[in-house]
Amino acid sequence: MANVRICMIGAGRVGKLHSGTLRRHVPGGELVALVDPFQKVLDETGDQFEIDRRFSSLEQALEAVDFDAVVITTPTPTHRDLAVLAAEQGKHVFLEKPMALTLAECDDIMSATARHGVILQMGFMRRFDPDFAAAWERIQAGEIGEVMIIKSLTHGPGLPPPWATDLKTSNGNLAEVNSHDLDTARWLSASTPLRMYVEVANFKGAERGVTSDHYYDNMFATVKFESGAMASISGVCPCDYGYDSRVEIVGKKGIMQIGELKGESIVVGIDRDQGLVTPIFRRWPDRFRWGYIRELEHFVDCVHAERRPIVTGEDGRWAVAMVLAGTRSFLEERPVYLQEVITSNG
Numbered sequence: 001m002a003n004v005r006i007c008m009i010g011a012g013r014v015g016k017l018h019s020g021t022l023r024r025h026v027p028g029g030e031l032v033a034l035v036d037p038f039q040k041v042l043d044e045t046g047d048q049f050e051i052d053r054r055f056s057s058l059e060q061a062l063e064a065v066d067f068d069a070v071v072i073t074t075p076t077p078t079h080r081d082l083a084v085l086a087a088e089q090g091k092h093v094f095l096e097k098p099m100a101l102t103l104a105e106c107d108d109i110m111s112a113t114a115r116h117g118v119i120l121q122m123g124f125m126r127r128f129d130p131d132f133a134a135a136w137e138r139i140q141a142g143e144i145g146e147v148m149i150i151k152s153l154t155h156g157p158g159l160p161p162p163w164a165t166d167l168k169t170s171n172g173n174l175a176e177v178n179s180h181d182l183d184t185a186r187w188l189s190a191s192t193p194l195r196m197y198v199e200v201a202n203f204k205g206a207e208r209g210v211t212s213d214h215y216y217d218n219m220f221a222t223v224k225f226e227s228g229a230m231a232s233i234s235g236v237c238p239c240d241y242g243y244d245s246r247v248e249i250v251g252k253k254g255i256m257q258i259g260e261l262k263g264e265s266i267v268v269g270i271d272r273d274q275g276l277v278t279p280i281f282r283r284w285p286d287r288f289r290w291g292y293i294r295e296l297e298h299f300v301d302c303v304h305a306e307r308r309p310i311v312t313g314e315d316g317r318w319a320v321a322m323v324l325a326g327t328r329s330f331l332e333e334r335p336v337y338l339q340e341v342i343t344s345n346g
């Protein structure tokens, strides 16, 4: 079977992560080009992962290199144009979360990929994490009964890049950090979100020099689903102490927990005053190592088999709708029905 030839768009944090994953762990996915307008990063990532064909725009890469698919790892405001252009050129699209800034942009991406018959997979890697995937299967099999309550948290260690601390270019931490919780709560509850109420707070922004309007580093959301299930989702970023992602699901028959604070099953004892020391996950690539590998394996498999991925544009669009409802909720200090943003965000 021929390799799936991939053009990586974006050479920043996630561009590096996915380039390394493709190089080391996904032999069927061949990295043939790299695009980034920022020359220093383009060269750094190109050198690190031995990608010789380097371009400052997708247009240039399309002119010069033959490839089958793109992996888009650029800031959110660029997602729509890049994904639509790639689809129009018949390239399959792996797109990082959040899908886009608005629902209209999501619709453009979905219709372009559908019209040109190419695959669209969203970068919700938690769905491929062995623990999350096992939990979903066991819930589906009825082990804990009907889902009643989900408590999900994501705490990230440091500030994201500057574009991601500005609501106008990122939709804030609800999108940047908690998109994953919004997606998994919808997935694990197997229900449609109905209403959201969100509170936010800013504890560390000033001391870290973040001055953008409505910036928040703490977020607490309550989500009501059509099934009657409820979710609480919290986000802290920067939390400084490490990367922390945990979920608790209460069903009619039992309870399930995913993840723990401990990063590795090592305990070290050196000093009786300090007690036992055990590592914590340092960064998201450590916690979700397998999720990042399996999601790209899945993408390559889907391209080979011309199969619909398990995480689609629909899922990306729902997460964006939840981000928009949540943002409106804290700005207007009231619960917001999903229907309000779905009908008005055109």
Ligand SMILES: NC(=O)c1ccc[n+]([C@@H]2O[C@H](COP(=O)([O-])OP(=O)(O)OC[C@H]3O[C@@H](n4cnc5c(N)ncnc54)[C@H](O)[C@@H]3O)[C@@H](O)[C@H]2O)c1
Binding pocket: 009, 010, 011, 012, 013, 014, 015, 035, 036, 037, 038, 041, 056, 057, 058, 072, 073, 074, 075, 076, 078, 082, 096, 097, 098, 123, 124, 125, 161, 176, 284
């Ligand atoms: N799945 C995850 O766990 C995860 C984690 C972090 C970030 N993300 C997402 O990945 C995306 C990128 O985030 P990041 O942290 O890597 O950002 P980043 O700022 O580190 O990197 C983005 C790169 O894209 C480049 N770029 C900008 N416009 C471009 C264009 N038109 N064409 C090509 N390159 C362009 C920038 O120069 C930069 O090098 C965002 O959507 C973010 O939300 C996902």
